[in-house]
Amino acid sequence: MLNNPNVVDEMPANMLDLSAPERWRRALKALTRVMTNPEETDQVLLFVGYANAGSIARRQAALAGDVEWEQLYVDHPAIDSRTIDIPTLAALPEGTLGRAYADFLIANHLTPDVFDGPPPGVPDPRTAYAIQRLRQTHDLWHVVTGHNTDFAGEIRLQAFTYAQLGAPASGILAAVGSIRGTRYHATLATEVLAAYRAGKRAKRLATYRWEDNWTTPISVVRAQLGITPASYARLEAMAA
Numbered sequence: 001m002l003n004n005p006n007v008v009d010e011m012p013a014n015m016l017d018l019s020a021p022e023r024w025r026r027a028l029k030a031l032t033r034v035m036t037n038p039e040e041t042d043q044v045l046l047f048v049g050y051a052n053a054g055s056i057a058r059r060q061a062a063l064a065g066d067v068e069w070e071q072l073y074v075d076h077p078a079i080d081s082r083t084i085d086i087p088t089l090a091a092l093p094e095g096t097l098g099r100a101y102a103d104f105l106i107a108n109h110l111t112p113d114v115f116d117g118p119p120p121g122v123p124d125p126r127t128a129y130a131i132q133r134l135r136q137t138h139d140l141w142h143v144v145t146g147h148n149t150d151f152a153g154e155i156r157l158q159a160f161t162y163a164q165l166g167a168p169a170s171g172i173l174a175a176v177g178s179i180r181g182t183r184y185h186a187t188l189a190t191e192v193l194a195a196y197r198a199g200k201r202a203k204r205l206a207t208y209r210w211e212d213n214w215t216t217p218i219s220v221v222r223a224q225l226g227i228t229p230a231s232y233a234r235l236e237a238m239a240a
Helices: 005-010 020-036 041-063 067-075 086-090 097-107 125-145 151-165 168-181 188-201 218-225 235-239
Strands: none
Touching: 020 041, 020 168, 041 125, 041 168, 067 125, 086 097, 097 125, 097 218, 125 151, 125 218, 151 168, 151 188, 168 188
């Protein structure tokens, strides 16, 4: 859950009401906090919101005409505690997507409601749903890619995400995280590059119907998405 749910009060009703310099000033302030303490999820929300605001129109245009995205928006599926039951997913056979997702949440003490409610500062309903969908499926991206939730794993997943979405916040987090992380993880920059390339090769995760595939073997899901799960003993060769 958010460290400080009231942090959304700092955001304007529409991010684009702020000038670009002001959005980036606020984004960099939040980024400084995030890099100091990655557990401050409220500052992650602020950084991502401010950094990505200026690219919303471009990224929405990239989804325009995508049949899978249009159907997602019509159906408005959600992944939260009101629509899924973690114990039920945990009882599925080992190797299924639902079981892997439940095991991941339980092992990492996570909840599907970490970002409950619509994203602040985004009045357009289509954009708001796209953002909320990405937030609600973030942990599923962890599961299918094999990137862990430690600092290095999150930075690798940001690189993969940037390749998929072109969202500035993901690119910045991947770049800054690589620089900071090499002090204790010597091969991180190489791994980040490999994760970016994997994201470019993969099919679009943002429009995948996860909730229709809980009982599908995760190996099949990965094959459908064109993903080879991360194995960091091989990443250096992948990036070469």
